[in-house]
Amino acid sequence: MTGANNTTTTTDTTDSRGAYDVIVIGGGAGGLNAALVLARARRTVAVVDAGEPRNAPSAHMHSFLSRDGVPPLTVLEVGRAEIARYGAVRIDGRVEQVEPAGTGGYLVRLEGGATLDARHVVLATGLHDELPDIPGVRAMWGQDVHFCPYCHGYEVRDQPIVVLGVHPASPGQALLLRQWSSRVTYVPHDRPLTEEERERMDARGVEVAEGTVSALLAKDGRLHTVELADGRSLECAGVFLFPRMTPNDGAFAGLGCEKDEQGWLVTDRAGRTSRPGLWAVGNVIDPRAQAVTAAGMGAAAAFALNHDLVDEEIERDLAAHRAAGRSAAPVAAS
Structure with a gap:
């Protein structure tokens, strides 16, 4: 404690x-x-x-x-x-x-x-909070994996942020986080984007990395990489998801x-x-x-x-x- x-x-x-x-x-x-x-x-x-x-x-x-x-x-x-x-x-x-x-x-x-x-x-x-069954999420929940941008967005300002698409509200979460950083990436995971949502992402400057997340990886005790199922890796300072x-x-x-x-x-x-x-x-x-x-x-x-x-x-x-x-x-x- x-x-x-x-x-x-x-x-x-x-x-x-x-x-x-x-x-x-x-x-x-x-x-x-x-x-x-x-x-x-x-x-x-x-x-x-x-x-x-x-x-x-x-x-x-x-x-x-x-x-x-x-x-x-x-x-x-x-x-x-x-x-x-x-x-x-x-x-x-x-x-x-x-x-x-x-x-x-x-x-x-x-x-x-x-x-x-x-x-x-x-x-x-x-x-x-029911979290997605992705390796690394539970271990880093509340540390480098967050829900609320108003609580934790400032701490990762201007750094690369990844938003996991695990909830109907996830696209809106990504659009909101663009307020704190110009380097926001949305991974659809199990919440693909509609055409309108994709257009909003483009207009807002949020990058979309198609695919699903296989694991969150840490280095020296801190989140470092989001690993995708197809082998790609996204370096990031913080992950946000909507439980x-x-x-x-x-x-x-x-x-x-x-x-x-x-x-x-x-x-x-x-x-x-x-x-x-x-x-x-x-x-x-x-x-x-x-x-x-x-x-x-x-x-x-x-x-x-x-x-x-x-x-x-x-x-x-x-x-x-x-x-x-x-x-x-x-x-x-x-």
Whole structure:
């Protein structure tokens, strides 16, 4: 793990007993920021975190104001220490299932048998990147093989870049990357170009190298060459590809939340799902969200969630107040 290790021990715990106002599932930027806001609002909060952030392979985080160039694991370590400062609990574990509780709220079952009770649950579980089965891709993913030009395009500016055609959005990715370098090559692999797309490539100055990729080769630990099946080699400083993305939502699939036509959870602008008391932020609802975007979504959801809890409490207190008033009313003399 990269970064100052002494910031993690204050937040890690295996105590998974008790009830909470909010349980946050997922300890990335979105989940931690939601927990931070809620803990500062004096809510009881637990963050269940399996410790497998999507951006863990990346050496540095970019396009995050005040955190540009910082290792992503360092950002998470700092975030864990910050939520602990306000009393939030971090539980090392994986959620097996989320289900409605009989008395309202939710029951969160962890692998291993422990259970948690919560009035509200925030889903910040991210997504899974399914990478093409090409030798070298997995080994260099997050280092010299990337998805997001806004996160990593600047680091390979003006150098040779290869885009692998493995997704319907791959041609657009190549056209976009031309913004960072005049030396962009698109390899169709299993995503051949249409005539219109080829014309766009020509107009934009993107070279097309017909064929399929057989391997990515490294030299001295860094990507050096894209090898094609016909024996040709393309020297490059960075490879970009568009992975197949699927939301990590298996633990709450049985709750019947509304999804869009691509299978992503639908929320309102504050992060409310179609299920009352269940919220979602970050990549589990938006595959395009960067860490800074997820953090903002976590904060927005926390603001709205706390207001919903306050409204619930006002209604409860008002009912109790009225009941007490009726029981204390004097009995009229007969």
